[in-house]
Amino acid sequence: MEIQQIESGRTTVLALTGRIDSSNAIELSNQLRALYAKPGRLLLLDFQQVDYITSAGFRTLLIGRRHAASSGGAFALCSLTEKMRDLFDMGGFIENFAIYANRDEGILNLV
């Protein structure tokens, strides 16, 4: 997995590339923790280039959501492929994350 950090106005975008699985989810967890050390962080995870995510990755997303809540920030996802969306649905997560169609829409809505 590669993580590219892009600042867009008040929003921090993390563009993820590759797979988020049991061997690397910890790297993303560490980065999320570091970013939410700053209160009020608005974070958008862009899934456009993500190949797949496993339960270890979902665990990390739940950690991100929790960090955001406790630091007065926001945590959202965007650009899920249909296949990815199916997996979120299968895991019962669709209702639990703010998910936007694309990056622009995410940046516009994150406040």
Place this chain on the structure above:
Amino acid sequence: MTTLQLSLRNQIGELERVNGLVSRLERDCGLPAEIVFDLNVVLDELLSNIINYGYTDDTPHEIGVTLSVSAAMVEVRIEDDGIAFDPLAAPEPDLTLPLALRPIGGLGLHFVRKLMDDVQYKRENNRNILFLKKKII
């Protein structure tokens, strides 16, 4: 029918090699992207379970992974000498519970059962043997 085999050490870094094996099947057999996605998720769930929870000692172990692809089906066989564990016996997670109350374990096996068309387990000679089937549609 194309069959690829791999013998893994019980280290999480070895999963990279499994990923490589699936990519090879994608390239050589033209596996559809949806099937590749499902296989990658399921193999990560099952193998990381074995590596993280399957052993009670610190000695190296081998995990056998076999992937067979025919026109209509992908078959997976995973064999390990870890503690007896039947993934089919694990309870289904209650996805209607609020997130904060949901136990985080069980999600991976839920994906395995949902994404595969058939999952069979047997314990033989102190080894776990798991057979998975995924129809190619």
